[in-house]
Amino acid sequence: MNNNVNITNNQMEALCRQVVHMDLDSFFVSVERLKDSRLEGRPLLIGGTGERAVVAACSYETRACGVHSAMPMKLARRLCPEAIVMNGDHERYSHYSREVSSLIREAVPVFEQASIDEFYLDMTGMERFFGTFTLASELRQRVAKEIGLPLSFGLSTSKTVSKVATGEAKPNGQLRVEAGTEKPFLAPLPVGRLPMVGEKTASMLQGMGVNRIQTLQQMPVRLLERALGQNGRSIWERANGIDLTPVEPYQEQKSVSSEETFTHDTADIAFLRARLIAMTEALSQQLRRMPKLTGCVTVKIRYADFDTRTRQQTVPYTASDQRLLPVVHHLFDRLYERRLMIRLIGVRFSHLVGGHEPLDLFQDRQEAIRLTQAIDRLNARFGDRTVARAAGQPSGRGR
Ligand SMILES: [Mg+2]
Structure with a gap:
């Protein structure tokens, strides 16, 4: 030395x-070709087709026309009119x-x-x-x-x-x-x-x-x-080739979670659902900031007699509360089977992977996505929970 x-x-x-x-080489494209080999060697664009849609993935054949991912879909189709356009299958x-x-x-x-x-x-x-x-x-x-x-x-x-x-x-x-x-x-x-x-x-x-x-x-x-x-x-x-960042092992990638113990045990389903919504929104916002996606949702409840139960479900990688909420509700429905008051509920997102969601993949969700982005922007400016969906507002009951 x-x-x-x-x-x-x-x-x-x-x-x-x-x-x-x-x-993985043009990952979404390769997966589509696994399913349908006729797409092999053909120019392929994956992403929405709406006004504001962008290219989530494109095959090498389209790159010759100057197409690249994250480009507006409209422009990509103009550059490569013979390309096959697909919506994509996140699952x-x-x-x-x-x-x-x-x-x-x-x-x-x-x-x-x-x-x-x-x-x-x-x-x-x-x-x-x-x-x-x-x-x-x-x-x-x-x-x-x-x-x-x-x-x-x-x-x-x-x-x-x-x-x-x-x-x-x-x-x-x-x-x-x-x-x-x-x-x-x-x-x-x-x-x-x-x-x-x-x-x-x-x-x-x-x-x-x-x-x-x-x-x-x-x-x-x-x-x-x-x-x-x-x-x-x-x-x-x-x-200069200097980068000491360690490889962060899978098991050390933290999950994000939230738990709430109620001052008074409750069986008020509307209240419990509102709390689950609020937790899911806050946690998914936390994921988007990191930025990470979750691949596994866990819901936990503790009954008044301290009997504690959890249920989990793997999900397609996401950080979108619109995608996570139905899973959280579903897990809660399956968990809450005793006729007993509840003293604690919790939500955890684990199996985190890095990255942003390819948002524009799902054109039918454009409105929902714009809403999410607007909420994130406001909360970033004015502090957490400035804006949240109405159903997630604390109702004042049960606490
Ligand atoms: Mg890749």
């Missing part, structure tokens, strides 16, 4: 990590996401599900027995063979570099960036390839004449801090 560089043990360990980033996508994650869980003890189709695997230490690249490659082949979905992966010492490597390996490829070669690997790439650099930051950097990551590497970090605030330093570090 260079004597001029002060390096802590933690950093030293981080530099020896073997981190794999795996990403199926969640099902396949779970299949892939359970296959990964069997093979690698420490992994993090970063989104519905993205995973980080910490394979440090596994290289002593087999090559990590070989192991990851076998896993990729198993997903293709046993589940039928193509994926790409990148392997390096950090999450950032591995994610960029996956992007370079796509579609259906794999790429290893050897320790010590992170900087030259990143240097020629456009700044927008860094996971932290969104469209806004990228165009801001381009405005400063910064197009390639190499330029970021050579810039004084202070200059970036001045231009981009706190993010400036992280962007500079990542551009």
Whole structure:
């Protein structure tokens, strides 16, 4: 090691990590093709068709026309008129996401599900027995063979570099960036390839004449801090291949939950439902802020005699209260079977995965989605529970 560089043990360990980033290739499109092989090789757009709908996913064939995800659907159809437009099936996508994650869980003890189709695997230490690249490659082949979905992966010492490597390996490829070669690997790439650099930051950097990551590497970090605030330093570090963020193991990803013990036991169903609605709204808002999606809902009740019962149900990944509320009510209906007062109720959302819901997938829900977004905006401005659905307002009874 260079004597001029002060390096802590933690950093030293981080530099020896073997981190794999795996990403299913155009995931929604691949799932649709599994169901209907006639879609193979044809241009495909998935998302709503309403006025304000955007592309949730698109096949590689449409990218040749300049289509990309998150683009307004109207524009995408104009650019690629021969494309087949589909609404998407969130339930199926969640099902396949779970299949892939359970296959990964069997093979690698420490992994993090970063989104519905993205995973980080910490394979440090596994290289002593087999090559990590070989192991990851076998896993990729198993997903293709046993589940039928193509994926790409990148392997390096950090999450950032591995994610960029996956992007370079796509579609259906794999790429290893050897320790010590992170900087030259990143240097020629456009700044927008860094996971932290969104469209806004990228165009801001381009405005400063910064197009390639190499330029970021050579810039004084202070200059970036001045231009981009706190993010400036992280962007500079990542551009230089420095990223010590750990892979957050699945079991450590917390759930979000809420419980309420009543001052007076109650059997007032309308009141109990109102409390469940309020809890579900608050928790789903918390998820959207993180941002995370939940894959499992649990409802708990405690009767006046302290008999406590819970019921849970897996759900397609979501952070939408309109989707979660019916499940919460259903679980409560199944739970509340004794003719007894209740002293406590609780709601928990677990099996969290990172990411936003592909909102525009469900065009019939546009109004509901706009309502949710408006409520979130108001609550962000004026504090929690400024706005909530009327049924969730405390009624003053039973407490
Ligand atoms: Mg993907």
